[in-house]
Amino acid sequence: MPELPEVEALAGYLRQRAVGRRVDRLEVAAISALKTYDPAPTEVTGRAVVDARRHGKFLDVVFEGDLHLVVHLARAGWLHYREAFPAGTPLRPGKGPIALRVRLDDGSGFDLTEAGTQKKLAAYLVSDVAAVPGVAKLGPDAFAADLPTFAERLRSRRGQVKGVLTDQSVLSGVGNAYSDEILHAAKLSPFAITDRLTDGQLAALHAATRQILGDAVERSVGQRAAELKGEKRSGLKVHARTGLPCPVCGDTVREVSFADSSLQYCPTCQTGGKPLADRRLSRIVR
Ligand SMILES: [Zn+2]
Secondary structure: OOOHHHHHHHHHHHHHHOOOOEEEEEEEOOHHHEOOOOOOHHHHOOOEEEEEEEEOOEEEEEEOOOEEEEEEOOOOEEEEEEOOOOOOOOOOOOOOOEEEEEEEOOOOEEEEEEOOOOOOOEEEEEOOHHHOOOOOOOOOEOOOOOHHHHHHHHHOOOOEHHHHHOOOOOOEOOOHHHHHHHHHHOOOOOOOEHHHOOHHHHHHHHHHHHHHHHHHHHHHHHOOOOOOOOOOOOOOOOOOOOOOEOOOOOOEOEEEEOOOOEEEEOHHHHOOOOOOOOHHHHHHHO
């Protein structure tokens, strides 16, 4: 799932490549992906792209006249910039991976795609970004938040730190992958309870958030957009590395599974060497 660093890189690429170009056509191939019907997709035709922004994990392509194409890429969505499109007929609604296509006046443009059968990518064409469900409720940006804001936000919600850190209304931008990395770097258990965190632990968590996201933004922005892939994620230490050695201490990275997700952590670095209870496994044992 694209998180803050990947969406930041996509926005940065669009600012370089698409700003100043006019829209030839916005084509909708997956009707269910476009969640708004007024203004109509044809309203974008002829307008210049004036900016590309990020709100949490949402990408916001801004057209002149204050029209926004706001996209949540969900788990398997991505943006592919094309220098050219195959000539011929417009996209046909169908079952392919392309949800939306934006053709620009220099022949280039971009496709919003979604792999797999679970179609969760959501696009909104709006004149007010706050009208997009989820955007108005976003908490402060996880990367931009200073320590007092960060600490106040985390303490405002009592719960397991993994869940609170990925709650977009507490702080925005961090998802499953980078929260695993941040908690590992901060040497905190994903199940630590937020309102029991010490000032020192919160400071370590804030520093780890800045470092992990900053490094990931740098890595992502350093790649050309054509090479940016949702699944690249080089440099991860624990996320999606179950069974492999922790690069910090050599212990084996472990996993806790949930109904439709999992988290990874290093017992030596994060939980005093003790494996966390895996609810799925303990249910089987019981
Ligand atoms: Zn370790």
